[in-house]
Structures are given as structure tokens and as C-alpha cells.
Amino acid sequence: MAAPRRRCAGLVRSLFGAWQLGPQAGRKWVASPGSLLGNQARCVSCVGGAISSGPLLAAASGRYGQDSALDRILGFPQPDSLLAPSVPAVSVHRDEQNLLLVHTPDMPENPRVLRVVLLGTPNAGKSTLSNQLLGRKVFPVSKKVHTTRCQALGVITEKEAQVILLDTPGIISPVKQKRHHLELSLLEDPWKSMESADLVVVLVDVSDKWTRSQLSPQVLQCLTRFSQVPSILVLNKVDCLKQKSVLLELTAALTEGVVNGKKLNIKQATHLGTPCPSPATRDPNTHSVRNPQRIGWPYFQEIFMLSALNNKDVNTLKQYLLAQAKPGPWEFHSGVLTSQTPEEICTNKIREKLLEYLPEEVPYSVQQKTVIWEEGPNGELVIQQNLLVPKESHMRILIGQKGLLISQIAQEVGRDLMDIFLCDVNIRLSVKLLK
Numbered sequence: 001m002a003a004p005r006r007r008c009a010g011l012v013r014s015l016f017g018a019w020q021l022g023p024q025a026g027r028k029w030v031a032s033p034g035s036l037l038g039n040q041a042r043c044v045s046c047v048g049g050a051i052s053s054g055p056l057l058a059a060a061s062g063r064y065g066q067d068s069a070l071d072r073i074l075g076f077p078q079p080d081s082l083l084a085p086s087v088p089a090v091s092v093h094r095d096e097q098n099l100l101l102v103h104t105p106d107m108p109e110n111p112r113v114l115r116v117v118l119l120g121t122p123n124a125g126k127s128t129l130s131n132q133l134l135g136r137k138v139f140p141v142s143k144k145v146h147t148t149r150c151q152a153l154g155v156i157t158e159k160e161a162q163v164i165l166l167d168t169p170g171i172i173s174p175v176k177q178k179r180h181h182l183e184l185s186l187l188e189d190p191w192k193s194m195e196s197a198d199l200v201v202v203l204v205d206v207s208d209k210w211t212r213s214q215l216s217p218q219v220l221q222c223l224t225r226f227s228q229v230p231s232i233l234v235l236n237k238v239d240c241l242k243q244k245s246v247l248l249e250l251t252a253a254l255t256e257g258v259v260n261g262k263k264l265n266i267k268q269a270t271h272l273g274t275p276c277p278s279p280a281t282r283d284p285n286t287h288s289v290r291n292p293q294r295i296g297w298p299y300f301q302e303i304f305m306l307s308a309l310n311n312k313d314v315n316t317l318k319q320y321l322l323a324q325a326k327p328g329p330w331e332f333h334s335g336v337l338t339s340q341t342p343e344e345i346c347t348n349k350i351r352e353k354l355l356e357y358l359p360e361e362v363p364y365s366v367q368q369k370t371v372i373w374e375e376g377p378n379g380e381l382v383i384q385q386n387l388l389v390p391k392e393s394h395m396r397i398l399i400g401q402k403g404l405l406i407s408q409i410a411q412e413v414g415r416d417l418m419d420i421f422l423c424d425v426n427i428r429l430s431v432k433l434l435k
Helices: 002-016 069-074 094-102 126-134 174-179 185-194 217-225 245-254 266-271 314-324 342-357 392-399 401-421
Strands: 024-035 038-047 112-119 152-158 161-167 199-205 231-236 300-305 367-375 381-389 425-433
Touching: 094 342, 112 126, 112 185, 112 217, 112 314, 126 152, 126 161, 126 314, 152 314, 161 314, 199 217, 231 245, 300 314, 342 367, 342 381, 342 401, 381 392, 381 401, 392 401, 392 425, 401 425
Parallel strands: 112 161, 112 199, 199 231, 231 300, 381 425
Antiparallel strands: 024 038, 038 425, 152 161, 367 381
């Protein structure tokens, strides 16, 4: 029986890409500038003296974290379900990730599910909030607009509830899409997401004085067209407000003084400087949903105030979403965290750093091409991506003085990918002139 067992283990290894890993005592990062056109950052792992022992196929949790989906599929013992739920990692192998996406969901006896669409203007913090809700930074985040270029999917699974997050691009007008030559997906994806939504989360950046006092026409149009879908309002970046009384004013304006069918204390908001809404505005029954003058939405079921960046009060929202899940079959295995491929995650992470560190239009002109994606000699993930730029001036900016900028970008991307994949990462970025 030993030979068949070895063959079986080898088959499963090749299918799932799992192998034995020793415990790791710690990590340190060493960045080497390298040549001007081939800078790299390398993660050096300090491995503890203990050597793993056990079955021919070690538990995938050595690489993918406790309660790994692969452990469940392969039948390894699971930790006590009463413990705090762990966040699954993403596989570094595209085939493995795809296999998990189509694998039969490991549903409990009474499964519940909720599809949530995050809606808001560009840079409202949708991706940051999604990352905090998921527990891993799988979506790209930057201060520049249009970081999210297409609809991305994240999955939260706790006990019997599964919440599917649709992180949409910032909703924009057709005029802006044409003016800035943006992808059509930025215009279409939010609307497509709404068609299958069970709940809409409208995110408003309260730190933006120019846009915070009213919902954008595009968001209102979306809410109006899908008015049958329940919605909640999330005021984000509240930590940036020095005067908390502003939150009351904004709440009165953005909800038209009505939340879950009940009128708010408009007098108090008026006292703080918010104009008192007209009687028609206060009463949703006398105000047409299609009124083009509307600046708020009087049909929100709940309001949440939080800071997605600091993770303040995000768990309150997360527990609310889990509680709203309705009886129904899960769509994904509990080990699924995102629908993105590992290569997409890597590309998006690099792009996130380009947007963060490069000025003005420079990051939008960079083309990315992954040329190496393989397992290294010590089990680490080896990635090489070429960054193609149209101008020599852009190349100098991206490389930075003595190659320090491109080296810093590689280091930060490597750290982020280690947290997502739960394995060592050796990433090399090469800057080349686009021919």
C-alpha cells in the first residue's frame, strides 16, 4: 500500500501545489538597488530550527494559513469552530485558484448568503473598506482616482453566513469616461453589479468638502433605477473631521431627513447650519423618486460612520452585513477570498504603488507585463514583471535616484503579496522603454 499512497500523495501535490514547510521564526527584508533597469527587492526568510514531520502531504495551512480551504478539501483536521474565524490566503497558482472557485461550496446545514454592491464616487474608499472587511489587502488602493479599473469580487465567510462583496469602480458619468479615454468597464460595471445585488452600500467620503454634501447624480440614478434593492449609507473617513457636528448635517442632507422610514431630528441639524428641507423633501411619499433635483436618498435602511483606513468601527458594519444574509446556498467554497487570479492581484498591487509614488499622468502610461511566475529553489514565489514606459523621462522618474524608488516599490509589493499568499516572495521589477 505504501507505493500507491506515495503515488496518490504525488498526484494531490501536483493538483493542489501543496508541500511541506517548516515553521518560520521571522523575516527580514533586504532591498538591493541592482542595475538601473533591473532593480529588485528580495525577501530573506529566517527559518526556525524545527523540521516539519507528518504525512506525505503536509497540511496546506503551513502555507495558506489555518482553516485553509485546501485542508478541508483534503480532509485534514480543522481547528475549533468556536475560535475566531481565520482569513484564507490566496493560492499562488492560477489553476489551484480556479479549481477552488468552481469547487462545491462546503456549506453548513443552514447556509445564508448576501450579495453586496459597494457604490460611490472615485476615491471614496471602496477598495480600502473591502480590504478591511475581508481581512487581507487583495484590492488595490491609492489616493489617485480610478485605481479599481473593473469589478472585483471578495468573499467573507463566517459560520453559516457568506457575504459576497462586489468592489466596483468609482461610478462616473459618460462625459468623464469619454473625456479621459477611460475603459468602458468604469461606466458599465457598477450597473451590472446592481442587477444581482441583495444590498447596496453607498460610500461617501466626508473629508471631501466639495462632494460630501450631496450624492452624485450617477449614484442617485443607480439607486433610483434599482430602488427595490435595500440600501445603507456609510460615511467614511470620519476621523478626518475636526467638528463631529458636521456628521449630523451631512446625515440630514444625504438622507433627506429620513432613515428607515423615520424622520430625523431636523431641528438640531438646522441649528447647526443645515438648511431645513422642504416638506416635500422630508416626506418620501410626496417626493418622486425620479426628481432630478434630489441631492439625497430617503430610503436608506441604516447609517454607519467609520474610518476604513484605520479600521475604526468596520467590524460593526461587517457584523451587520453577516446578519443581513438570507437563507440560501453559498456561491463559493469557504476558502475563497477573491475571484481575482494571483497574477491579477500582483499586477494590481504594483499598479497601486505606481499610482502612489509617480506624479500626475505618469503611472497611467505604464504598461505591465509579467515574464516570470514560478516557484524558487526554496519554495518561494519568484516574480519578474517588466514595466514599459513611453518616454525616457518617465523611465528616469520610475527608476528614481540610484534606483531607490523602483526598489522601494518592489519591497512594498513583496510585503503585501506575502500577506495575501502567505509565502515568501522574491519580486523583480524591470523598467524598459516602450518600443
